[in-house]
Amino acid sequence: MHAHIIPDMPIRILYDGWPLVHNPLSAAAWHLRTLLEHNPRDGQPIVALPTEPGAAILGKNLKTVHHHTHDRGAWEQRILPRLAEHHHANLIHTTSPAASLFGKTPTLVSPTETVMEKTKGRGRLGEALGRGGLARATILWPEDLPEAKIPGQLRHLPPVVHSEFTTRAAASIGELYPLVVLGLDEPTNEFLRARLPEFHVQDSVHLPKAIHAQDLPNVYRACTALVHLGSPAPWGNALRHALSCGKAIVAHQESNTEAIVG
Secondary structure: OHHHOOOOOOOEEEEEOHHHHHOOOOHHHHHHHHHHHOOOOOOEEEEEEOOOHHHOOOOOOOEEEEOOOOOHHHHHHHHHHHHHHHOOOOEEEEOOOOOOOOOOOOEEEOOOOOOOOOOOOOOHHHHHHHHHHHOOOEEEEEOOOOOOOOOOEEEEEOOOOOOOOOOOOOOOOOOOOOEEOOOOOHHHHHHHHHHHHHHOOOOOEEOOOOOOHHHHHHHHHHOOEEEEOOOOOOOOOHHHHHHHOOOEEEEOOOHHHHHHHO
16 A cells, blocks of 8 residues: 555554554554555564553564553654654554644554544543644545545545455354444443343344454354444445445445445
8 A cells, every 4th residue: 555655665664553452343453454464565564552562463573662651642642753763664654533743754644533533532632733743644545435524635545455354155143133233332332231131132132242353354254234323434444344245234324335335
């Protein structure tokens, strides 16, 4: 993907690994894995993590660096640029809709968060600085989606999906076609689990307490259909994963959804 942007290789790219640690099932985490999978052979990827590498699910032979923090605003504004300079990275690539306002290293942004999600983990100042930094960044946007309303220089690229999400023979996940709900935080999961008996659907609705990121493609390949609520993330979204697995989709009538599913 990066050959479309910076033709001179090799190039050292520092990837923002925050979602690999804090939300490994998310669109952001899966799109980051996709970026790493498609990294040019002569590229030099470095994954920056907000904790030790053992807490993230990564491929083999990837160079990682880490700096302990739970402050996402500080991570985006100060820590990532400092790590990039220290490790002589030519670019920072993030899947977050935010960039450092004062960092010296050029930033590529492949946004994978919706408007509702983008403020999560940041204070108002971090939100403002991150949005200001976008004006200095290059925004990578899927060419099949409507034009983005986001600051920064826009570059259109073909949509891409991780190779794990491909059509393969797989058995159904259940004889009665249960509804499997994924991606909820634990409080919401527990709240819904307590309500299931009230509606007599405890046998047909499954709320897994935990699922490993590497198992998610198996869920898609084994399902009959995807039910998707809300607007999809630009990159790494569930609609593209389901389409790659050859699955039917039930979703809201919405411009980005219509663009993706045709």
